[in-house]
Amino acid sequence: NAGVMQNPRHLVRRRGQEARLRCSPMKGHSHVYWYRQLPEEGLKFMVYLQKENIIDESGMPKERFSAEFPKEGPSILRIQQVVRGDSAAYFCASSPTDGNTEAFFGQGTRLTVV
């Protein structure tokens, strides 16, 4: 059973470009979470999704950021018109419907905006 797969591992974008980060949850997991980790900081919750539904997006910036988890395919975190402050590590986690099971994390995507 493969773990949570994130790609790309590293992404470099120029200011104003779009960044698309992908996350494939573990097999059998229907819950996906995105977190952002800024240098020297902890993990900040961004969004929680189930298939085709955004359940909690209280941590998402109001502009430029969006997330989806379609019926088929990976979850996507999209950042439009990136700025230098978006440079961070973005982690995806997944968990099954069973609420007692821990969330499993991917290796992260390190976004650098130049």
Place this chain on the structure above:
Amino acid sequence: AQSVAQPEDQVNVAEGNPLTVKCTYSVSGNPYLFWYVQYPNRGLQFLLKYITGDNLVKGSYGFEAEFNKSQTSFHLKKPSALVSDSALYFCAVRDRRVYKLSFGAGTTVTVRA
């Protein structure tokens, strides 16, 4: 609302000595509590969790944690630290009624030989 506090940014211990990483939490309902470890440029690895039952939870790599409801704490412990335990440790909490995990700021553990 739910939150986690890790009062120490850094913990330094000598190899072979006991290691403790502190965590206190706040949650409106009953908590699920977790510890994760992060090595440089890697994702988070699960160490252990408290769901229900025994307050003392044993996890991976010789780590354990004690759930203390009255003090709202979930401190991570290891009786004898190894140099390879040097990493960034995160405590996390979620209310049983929701799925969202809230993390502490992390504690950097350095174990010197």
